[in-house]
Amino acid sequence: MPSGDAYWLITAPLEGSGPHEVHSQVSHLLVGSSSSSAGSSSSHPVPANHLSPPISLPPLRVGTLANLIALSESLPKSEASAQSCLSKIRDTLCSLLNDDQSAMSQHLVVKEQSLDDYLLGGWSWNAAKYRVEQPLEDVVASLERDVQSIDSVTKAKVQNYNVAKGQLTQLQRRKNGNLSVRGLADVVSKEDFVAQDSEFLETLLVAVPRNNVKDWLAKYERLTSMVVPRSSNKLAQDDEYALYNVTVFKKVRDEFVQKARENKFLIRDFQYSADLAEKTREELESTTQSEKDLWTELLRLSRTNFSEAFQALAHLKVVRAFVESVLRYGLPAEYWACIVKPNPKRVNPLKTALTTHFSSLDASKPKSKDNGKSSGGQTGEVPGEYANLLDEEQLPFVCVEVPQMKGE
Numbered sequence: 001m002p003s004g005d006a007y008w009l010i011t012a013p014l015e016g017s018g019p020h021e022v023h024s025q026v027s028h029l030l031v032g033s034s035s036s037s038a039g040s041s042s043s044h045p046v047p048a049n050h051l052s053p054p055i056s057l058p059p060l061r062v063g064t065l066a067n068l069i070a071l072s073e074s075l076p077k078s079e080a081s082a083q084s085c086l087s088k089i090r091d092t093l094c095s096l097l098n099d100d101q102s103a104m105s106q107h108l109v110v111k112e113q114s115l116d117d118y119l120l121g122g123w124s125w126n127a128a129k130y131r132v133e134q135p136l137e138d139v140v141a142s143l144e145r146d147v148q149s150i151d152s153v154t155k156a157k158v159q160n161y162n163v164a165k166g167q168l169t170q171l172q173r174r175k176n177g178n179l180s181v182r183g184l185a186d187v188v189s190k191e192d193f194v195a196q197d198s199e200f201l202e203t204l205l206v207a208v209p210r211n212n213v214k215d216w217l218a219k220y221e222r223l224t225s226m227v228v229p230r231s232s233n234k235l236a237q238d239d240e241y242a243l244y245n246v247t248v249f250k251k252v253r254d255e256f257v258q259k260a261r262e263n264k265f266l267i268r269d270f271q272y273s274a275d276l277a278e279k280t281r282e283e284l285e286s287t288t289q290s291e292k293d294l295w296t297e298l299l300r301l302s303r304t305n306f307s308e309a310f311q312a313l314a315h316l317k318v319v320r321a322f323v324e325s326v327l328r329y330g331l332p333a334e335y336w337a338c339i340v341k342p343n344p345k346r347v348n349p350l351k352t353a354l355t356t357h358f359s360s361l362d363a364s365k366p367k368s369k370d371n372g373k374s375s376g377g378q379t380g381e382v383p384g385e386y387a388n389l390l391d392e393e394q395l396p397f398v399c400v401e402v403p404q405m406k407g408e
Contacts, residue, residue: 002342002347002351002399002401003347003401004342004343004344004345004346004347005344005403005404005406006401006402006403006404007115007119007120007339007340007341007401007402007403007404008339008340008341008342008399008400008401008402009055009317009318009321009337009338009339009399009400009401009402010321010337010338010339010340010354010397010398010399010400011057011321011322011324011325011335011336011337011397011398012329012335012336012358012361012396012397012398013325013329013334013335013336013361014334014335014336017336019054019056019336020054022054022336023051023053023054023336023338025357026051026338026354026357027051029353029354029357030049030051030340030350030353049340049341049342049343049346049350050116050120050340050341051120051338051339051340051341052119052120052121052122052123052338052339052340053121053122053338054336054337054338055123055124055318055337055338055339056124056125057125057318057321057322057333057335057337058125058127058132058318059132060132060136060139060319060322060333061132061133061134061135061136062136062326062331062333063135063136063137067135067136067137068136068323068326068327069327070137071136071137071140071319071320071323072320072323072324072327074140075140075316075319075320075323076320078140078143078144078147078316079313079316079317079320081144081147081148081151082143082147082309082312082313082316083313083403084151085147085150085151085154085309086306086309086310086313086403086405087405088151088154088155089154089302089305089306089309090104090108090306090405092154092158092298092302093107093108093299093302093303093306096295096298096299096302097299107299107302107303107306108306108405109303109306109307110306110307110310110311111307111311112307115310115404115405116341118310118314119314119339119341119402120339120341123314123339125315125318126311126315130142130143130315136319136323139319140316140319143312143315143316143319146308146309146312147309147312147313150305150308150309150312151309153301153305154301154302154305157294157297157298157301158298160294160298161291161294161295161297161298164287164290164291164294165291165294165295167287167291168284168287168288168290168291171283171284171287172284174280175280175284178207178238178239178240178241179207179236179237179238179240179241179242179243180207180240180241180266180268183280184205184243184268184270185273185276185277185279185280186277186280187235187236187243188205188235188236188243188245188270188272190272190274192205192233192235192245192272193245193272194231194245194247196272200249200250200251201228201247201248201249201250202247202248202249202250202253203231203245203246203247204245204246204247204248204253204256204257204267204268205235205243205244205245205267205268205270206220206232206243206244206245206246206260206265206266206267206268207241207242207243207265207266207268208241208242208243208244208265208266209240209241209264210237210239210240210241210242212263212264212265213242215263216232216244216263216265217232219263220232220244220246220260220265223256223259223260223263224248224252224255224256224259225252226248226249226251226252227246227247227248227249227252227256228246228247228248231245231246231247232244232245232246233245241266243268306405310405313402313403314402317400317402318337320400321337321398321400322335324398324400325398328398329361339402341404351395354395354397355395355396355397358395358396358397359396360396361396361397
């Protein structure tokens with residue numbers, strides 16, 4: 001069952017009619033005209049669906065039956081890779097833009113157009129980039145390479161940005177966190193380290209939970225031997241911790257650290273330097289600017305890559321529709337095609353109306369008017385048994401879904 005959350009790329013054989021004649025009939029059916037269109041047996045037009053102009057399928061080379069069957073089996077995997085690439089780009093944009101749907105809609109664009117305008121405004125094959133004179137499997141391989149390249153470049157840029165963002169987060173945590181984790185360069189001064197130049201003594205900094213301050217003051221002198229009496233002073237405090245200094249002999253440092261940990265007192269690993277505060281500030285400013293530059297670069301790249309990847313996916317979908325049409329309806333490859341954006345609330349009536357309109361088609365009896373000779377100069381009859389290779393739900397028309405890639 002085709003989804004109401006996807007565009008429908010549909011094709012049907014012309015059978016002697018012109019593409020504009022078929023399109024006119026389907027258009028009247030879908031937009032909900034007041035009366036049934038000529039040639040349409042449906043008496044229940046379906047409103048609120050959007051229909052593209054007729055799509056001119058490119059003169060793709062059909063090749064052999066074996067090649068068509070192989071493509072019908074491999075194309076869903078190629079499409080899945082392209083859709084996965086697009087989903088990752090969309091998720092990246094969502095993260096960069098903090099899930100701002102208005103901003104997302106400005107970046108989920110294709111060739112600077114909305115998806116609706118790109119697909120429904122008159123889609124055409126990019127013949128300059130994807131040459132139709134080459135074998136069909138080569139066209140697909142070229143599309144696959146484009147998707148793989150886009151995915152690799154995007155992944156590398158995302159990794160670079162995440163590294164910079166992680167570094168910035170760590171620095172911000174050190175600047176803005178509580179006294180157990182934040183940087184202390186702008187909290188303490190030289191005078192707080194009474195044993196800075198001593199050969200035997202060392203001043204330590206201790207983050208003490210606020211509810212353990214009395215415990216610290218009562219115990220610190222006796223946690224180990226060789227602690228300088230009354231050497232601990234409160235240097236700062238926040239909502240969770242108080243910061244104290246304490247002076248001990250270097251030979252008992254490790255033992256003191258262990259005893260402090262056992263009593264839930266956290267020894268901060270800190271070496272005082274007169275220019276540390278300035279270095280810390282400069283590092284934060286530099287990392288902040290680097291993260292901002294990479295954010296801008298990744299946002300611009302994601303916007304571009306989304307456009308490129310969606311175009312590749314659209315071309316893959318058209319190739320799949322072409323392949324399924326040849327397997328179902330046979331040759332010559334003369335088909336009407338268009339893209340429909342269904343009303344999500346009227347999917348069943350839409351499917352019923354299209355099924356009724358194209359009910360004269362019999363996918364199990366493909367028609368060939370060139371005695372099995374393909375446009376690629378190779379022979380191969382297309383028996384109806386291969387209809388089983390197509391959709392499990394056998395609609396009389398070919399329907400290939402194109403994701404709408406919504407921002408949510």
